[in-house]
Amino acid sequence: MRWEALFADMEAQLAAGRLADARADVAELARAERASVPLAARVRASVGCQVRVLVAGGDTLSGELVDAAPEWLLLRTQAAGRALV
Known part of the structure; x- marks a missing residue:
């Protein structure tokens, strides 16, 4: 046993x-x-979502992600309408 x-x-x-x-x-x-998975693909998966982007100079942009590519993001913001980052 x-x-x-x-x-x-x-x-x-x-x-x-x-x-x-x-x-x-x-x-x-x-x-x-x-x-x-490239960053651009991850970002494109968030189209239609609310995002916040920290840009050079320390500014922050918030808004709905409208479109994205490897070099840029297009946001719909309340302040500027649309912002190309």
């Missing part, structure tokens, strides 16, 4: 280790997947 309990415990530890390894692999793959 002692040997059976010992082997059962060892098998449980091995299974737990495999599960921990699998979880670590999944987390790493998720990080790699997120890293492969």
Whole structure:
């Protein structure tokens, strides 16, 4: 009986280790997947959402994201109507 309990415990530890390894692999793959998505694609996914952008000089623009490209953002703001960033 002692040997059976010992082997059962060892098998449980091995299974737990495999599960921990699998979880670590999944987390790493998720990080790699997120890293492969360009910033422009992430921003375009937010079209129609309210955003706040910190621009050079320290100014902040807030508004609805109307359109986006790798080099610019178009916001609909209350103050200026539309702002090209």
